[in-house]
Every structure is written in structure tokens, then in C-alpha cells.
Amino acid sequence: MNLQSILENISLEFEIFGDKSLISKIEIDDIALDSRLVKSNSIFFGIIGKKTDGANFLPDIANKNCRVAIISNKSDFDIEKFLKNHPQNIVIAGDVSQILTQILQLIYPNLPQNIYAVTGTNGKTSVVEYVRQILGFLQKKSASIGTIGIKTSHSIDGEVAKSSLTTPDIVSLYKNLAFLKQNQIDDVAIEVSSIGLEQKRIDGIKIDSGGFTNFSQDHLDYHQNMAEYFNCKMLLFSQVVSAQGSAIVNADIKEYLSIRNICEKRNIKIIDYGFNAKILKIISINLSQIIFEYNQQQYEFSLNLKGDFQVYNVFCALGLVLSKYELTPMQIAELIKNFAKLNSAQGRMQLVGEFNDAKIFIDFAHSPDALENVAKLANKIKNNRLILLFGCGGDRDKLKRPIMGKIATQIADIVVVTDDNPRTENPQMIRQEIIGDNNSNKIIEIADRKIAIETAISLLKKGDVLIIAGKGHENYQIIGDKKFEFNEEKIAQDVIKKFS
Numbered sequence: 001m002n003l004q005s006i007l008e009n010i011s012l013e014f015e016i017f018g019d020k021s022l023i024s025k026i027e028i029d030d031i032a033l034d035s036r037l038v039k040s041n042s043i044f045f046g047i048i049g050k051k052t053d054g055a056n057f058l059p060d061i062a063n064k065n066c067r068v069a070i071i072s073n074k075s076d077f078d079i080e081k082f083l084k085n086h087p088q089n090i091v092i093a094g095d096v097s098q099i100l101t102q103i104l105q106l107i108y109p110n111l112p113q114n115i116y117a118v119t120g121t122n123g124k125t126s127v128v129e130y131v132r133q134i135l136g137f138l139q140k141k142s143a144s145i146g147t148i149g150i151k152t153s154h155s156i157d158g159e160v161a162k163s164s165l166t167t168p169d170i171v172s173l174y175k176n177l178a179f180l181k182q183n184q185i186d187d188v189a190i191e192v193s194s195i196g197l198e199q200k201r202i203d204g205i206k207i208d209s210g211g212f213t214n215f216s217q218d219h220l221d222y223h224q225n226m227a228e229y230f231n232c233k234m235l236l237f238s239q240v241v242s243a244q245g246s247a248i249v250n251a252d253i254k255e256y257l258s259i260r261n262i263c264e265k266r267n268i269k270i271i272d273y274g275f276n277a278k279i280l281k282i283i284s285i286n287l288s289q290i291i292f293e294y295n296q297q298q299y300e301f302s303l304n305l306k307g308d309f310q311v312y313n314v315f316c317a318l319g320l321v322l323s324k325y326e327l328t329p330m331q332i333a334e335l336i337k338n339f340a341k342l343n344s345a346q347g348r349m350q351l352v353g354e355f356n357d358a359k360i361f362i363d364f365a366h367s368p369d370a371l372e373n374v375a376k377l378a379n380k381i382k383n384n385r386l387i388l389l390f391g392c393g394g395d396r397d398k399l400k401r402p403i404m405g406k407i408a409t410q411i412a413d414i415v416v417v418t419d420d421n422p423r424t425e426n427p428q429m430i431r432q433e434i435i436g437d438n439n440s441n442k443i444i445e446i447a448d449r450k451i452a453i454e455t456a457i458s459l460l461k462k463g464d465v466l467i468i469a470g471k472g473h474e475n476y477q478i479i480g481d482k483k484f485e486f487n488e489e490k491i492a493q494d495v496i497k498k499f500s
Contacts, residue, residue, distance in 0.1 A: 001107065003028050003068060003090070006043075009106050014070075014094030017079045022090060026067055031104065031171050038066040045100050045171075046071040053077065062086040072096045100170065101204040108178040112143075115177070115205060116189040116320045119197070119236050120213030120250075122370045123313045127211055128189035129345040130317035135187050137338040138325065143180050146191030147364070148346045148473045150176060156183040170201045177205070189320065194232035197240070208245040209323040210236045211316045215255050216369035230255065237262050244268070248319035250312060251277040271323055273315035280315050280322075288340075294322075297329050301336035305344055307377040314339065347472025349374060352489045353496045355457055358384075358464035360496075362488050364472025366393065366420070368403045374467055375411040383463030388412035389456045390469040391449065392434055394425030394478075405434040414459065415443045418452035420470045421478040449477065450491055457495045468492065 003026040007016075016023070030042040035057035038044050044061045046054030046069055055077035058069050062082075071077060073093040083089060092099075118127045128144040129151065135142035136153040143152040145168065156179075168176065173190070180188055192202060192210075215230060237247055237259065247263045249256060252274035263270055273280035283291040283298065285308055291300045292315070303314065318336075327335065344350065353360045361378070365371045371390065378386050388408050392401045408415045417434050419427045431445055446452035456466055468488055471477075477486035 001028050002026070003043075006103060006106060007092075010099055010102050012095055012098055012102065014092050014099060015073070016090065016092055018083050018090040019087065020090075022067075022088065026090065028068065029107070031100070031107065031174075032061075032066075033169055033171050035060040035064075038064050040065040040067070042066050042068070043103065044069045045096055046075070046077075047096055047100075048072050048075060058082050058089075058091070059085075062089055068092070070094070070096055070099055097200055097203070101200075104170065104174045105204050108174045110181050111174070111177045111205065112181050112188045113186040114188070114209070114324050115207050116187075116209045116211065116324075117192045117202065117207045117236060117240065118189060118211040118213065118316070118320070119192045119194070119233050120211075121216045121367060122365075122373070123213035123309065123316070124191040124193075125345045125364070126310065126313040126348055127213060127316045127320075128191050130314055130342055131187075131189035131320050133342055134317055134321050134335070134338075137335055137341075138321070140187050141183075141185045142187040142189070143185050144189045144191075145173070145176060150180075152180070152183075152185065154183075154185070156180070156185070168201065170203060173201060173205070187324075189317075192236060192240075194229055197235040198232045202240060206242065207240055208242045209248065209320050210241040210245070211248040211320050212236070212250060212259060213313065213316055214250055214253050214369070216367060230258075234259070234262055237268060238266070241266075241268055246271055246320075246323035248273065248316055248323060250274050250316065252312075269323075271319040273319050274312065280319050282311070282315065285311055294332065295329070297332075299333060299336055301339045303342065304340055305342060306349060306381060307373065309373045309377075310344070310349075314342065345473075347474070349377065350472070350489070352468075352492045355496045355499060356460045356464075357462040358460035358466065360457065360460075360466045360468070360492050362468045362472055362492070364474075365390070365467075365469045366471075368400050368407055371404050371469055372407045372411065374469060375407065378465045378467050379411060382465040384461055385413035385464045386411065387414040387416065387456050387459060387464060387466045388469065389416040389418060389452055389467065391418045391420035391422075392430055392470070393421045394423035394427070394430055396423075398433060401430065401433040402436040402438075405436055405438055409438055409440045409442050413442065414456075415440070416452050416456045417443060417445045418449045419447055419477075419479075420449070422480075423478050424480060427479075449486070453488065453491055454495045454498075457492065458499065 004024045032038045032042045038061045055071040055075040070092045125147045132142045132144040243266045246269045248271045251272035271279045281293045363374045365374045475487040
């Protein structure tokens with residue numbers, strides 16, 4: 001697409017710097033936020049972040065023959081000096097985020113018809129994966145996007161843009177949604193983090209259905225307090241979900257009334273779920289048998305998934321699907337027969353092996369609420385002791401560390417405190433903050449996570465359950481500013497082989 005035709009379609013104010021006669025000669029078919037990923041036909045967007053001004057990378061992109069950059073009109077970057085050294089370049093200054101959204105909509109006009117967005121502290125990955133699987137039961141081509149990447153119900157041709165973020169950057173998200181649409185996938189469930197909402201990573205994407213799982217402490221390294229964290233979550237309903245769209249909300253959490261009030265102001269239809277719900281009302285959870293009521297009709301299904309929190313995740317997913325597809329009672333009854341076949345998301349209470357007649361699970365739990373949920377679930381399925389292994393990430397919320405240490409010692413029989421992703425923090429200090437003034441003889445402190453896993457497995461006796469928490473699907477460990485391969489599923493299985 002010609003740069004001139006792109007600029008003609010921007011309705012916002014902007015200023016052009018450089019030789020304007022070049023504009024009609026430059027062809028564009030790619031957008032980049034990362035200067036390392038630019039190509040000669042890219043537009044580079046230099047966004048001002050919390051730590052750096054993206055405009056400072058303009059010399060880098062020019063050296064890669066990328067000739068067009070859009071930067072913030074609030075940037076202090078010396079544009080005139082840059083253009084003296086790179087006269088073949090064009091620099092545009094304006095509201096960089098809004099211009100980015102408009103250009104993305106122009107370059108990627110065809111996106112999936114039904115996009116379901118899910119937020120909440122815990123359960124997002126599971127919900128979007130269950131949405132994808134439930135849509136598969138309805139013979140719909142579907143996909144999920146989030147922490148564990150992109151999963152599809154059908155094989156697709158080509159490669160997706162990769163991201164390590166819960167909510168991908170806005171460019172990767174648009175590219176991947178357009179790519180899924182090209183593969184005839186019209187139903188996509190995406191995880192949306194509070195940070196992703198605050199950073200407008202889903203701006204301009206039409207979303208009619210939003211789901212909310214639960215709310216508890218996390219990300220206080222980024223947000224100033226819990227109120228700000230909650231308000232960022234609420235952007236999904238106050239700004240993102242279309243007016244007259246649908247909100248699928250857990251009625252059993254204390255934040256429910258606040259969420260409902262926000263939705264009602266924009267005439268968003270509420271599909272609540274839970275024991276206190278009016279729409280998807282849970283009647284009973286008896287082991288793997290669940291009874292619920294919907295539209296004055298009672299239904300029953302079974303799950304092989306363990307834990308009440310997984311039941312809630314399934315209902316959130318079901319509510320999202322029902323917000324888009326009107327099903328008869330007979331169709332619903334047929335659909336939920338398949339729920340016994342639902343598989344948990346990768347790294348979520350994932351059984352990775354057995355040793356000495358004891359079960360070993362990995363789980364992504366890295367917040368107090370999530371750790372408590374998986375520990376309580378493990379206590380229900382154990383026949384002997386619960387061994388809980390975990391750490392806390394460096395350069396992240398410090399306040400949750402002693403809370404998680406206290407939860408672990410209250411619920412587990414043996415607690416192995418080890419390193420997670422210490423990043424640039426002192427790992428020993430992180431472990432000490434977890435342990436705090438807790439002098440419980442349940443605690444074993446082992447710095448090296450691999451040795452900690454080996455030690456925990458060596459302690460297993462018949463009927464025990466070991467939960468290795470905090471990393472789940474992640475196949476790396478970050479120490480300092482370096483990322484090392486660290487696949488806990490493989491590590492645990494190798495240890496089992498070693499001891500067998």
C-alpha cells in the first residue's frame with residue numbers, strides 16, 4: 001500500500017517532516033513496534049513507554065533501510081538532526097497510539113467475526129482454551145490467543161507472529177487475527193491482561209463479548225494499588241466491549257455489583273454465572289457432576305477437570321459461547337455431553353509423571369489466590385502428603401511473597417521454596433521475603449530450581465502429591481537479563497527416569 005494513500009486515510013492531526021515528494025514513492029506492507037524487526041517496507045512506530053522513547057531508535061531503523069517512522073508529538077527527539085543524516089526518511093509526529101490503530105485497521109481490515117475477550121486475575125488461559133474447545137464441539141473453526149500462544153481447532157497454513165505476553169502487542173494481535181481470518185477462522189478467544197488493557201493493545205478491535213473470571217492480588221509491581229489494578233481490568237467493559245454487547249461475569253465474587261453497574265451504564269447485557277447467578281446458575285457441584293439452570297431449564301454434565309475453580313472457568317467459557325450462539329435446550333443438552341472431554345490448558349494442573357505411587361503436577365499458579373486454589377485442590381486428591389514447590393519472580397509484585405509463603409505453609413505438608421525467574425533481583429532476598437518470619441519446620445529452601453525439583457521428587461511416598469508451581473507452560477528461566485532453557489515437564493520426567 002502506498003504511503004500517501006495510508007496518510008490520506010488518517011483522520012487525526014499529524015505533522016510530516018522530511019522530503020514530502022517521497023511520500024507517493026514509498027510502498028508499505030508491514031508495521032513494526034520493535035526496531036529489531038523492521039523491514040524496508042515497514043512503518044516503524046516509536047511509542048513512548050514507561051522507560052524509553054521509541055523515537056530514539058530511529059537511527060537503527062534507518063540503518064535497516066526502513067524509511068518511515070511515526071513518533072509521538074510529545075517526544076523530545078531531534079527530528080531535524082536525524083533527517084540531515086537520513087534525507088531519504090519521512091518522520092510523522094502525532095498521537096502515535098491512535099494513528100497506529102487507524103493504520104492497523106486500514107492494513108488489516110478483515111478480522112474474525114466473533115472475538116471473545118477474557119480478563120480477571122486467574123483462569124484467563126483456561127477460559128479461552130475452553131471457549132475454543134466448546135466451539136469445536138459445535139463444529140466451529142476456532143482459536144485461542146494468550147499466555148500459551150495460539151491454539152486452533154483446525155490446522156492452519158503459515159506462521160503466526162509470536163509473543164511472550166499474555167495479551168500480545170497490538171501489531172502482533174492484528175497480524176494474527178488477520179492471519180486466522182485468512183484461514184477461515186471466525187471465532188477467536190483472547191486473554192486480556194490489565195496491562196494489555198491499560199496499554200491499549202486491543203484498541204480498534206470489535207469485541208462484542210467479554211468475560212471476567214475473578215479478582216485478587218497480582219501485578220502490583222506495575223499498578224500502584226488494587227484499585228488501579230481493578231480499574232484497568234474494568235476498561236474491558238467501560239471502553240472495549242461494544243455497547244449492547246455481552247459481559248459474562250462471575251456472580252460469586254465481591255466485585256460483581258461494581259462490574260454490573262459499569263456494564264449497565266453502557267447497556268451491556270450481563271450473563272452471570274455461579275451459585276448466586278440469575279442466568280447460568282450453578283445448582284450443585286458434586287465431585288465431577290455439575291447441575292445448573294439456564295433459561296428455566298435444568299441441565300447436568302460431568303467434568304474430568306479437577307477443582308471448583310475449573311468449574312467456574314468452564315461456565316465463563318459456556319457463557320461466552322452462548323452470548324454469540326443461540327442454542328435450543330436440546331442443542332445445549334447435546335453440547336454439554338462433550339464437556340467430559342474438555343482438556344485443561346497446558347501447564348494448568350498438568351500431570352507430568354508419577355514416582356513411588358505419587359503424582360507430580362506442574363501449574364502456572366503465581367499469585368496468592370491461584371496458589372491457594374491449586375494447593376486446596378491437591379489436598380483433595382492426595383492420599384498422603386502434599387509437597388508444594390514454588391518461588392516468586394524478581395522485578396515483580398513484592399507484597400505477595402510473604403502472603404504466598406504463609407498460604408503454602410498453612411496448606412501443604414512440605415514446602416520447597418526455590419527460585420522462579422529472579423531476573424535482576426537478588427534470588428536469596430526473594431526467597432527470604434517468601435519465608436519471612438515463618439519458622440515452620442515444613443520449609444525447605446533450595447536455591448537451584450532444578451535441584452529443588454529433584455529433591456522434592458526424591459521425598460515422594462505412596463499417595464503423595466507434588467505441585468511444582470509458578471512456571472507451568474514456560475520453558476525458560478530468567479536470571480539477570482538472560483533467558484535459559486528450563487522445561488519443568490522434561491526436568492521432572494528426567495528425574496523420574498533417574499530414580500526409577
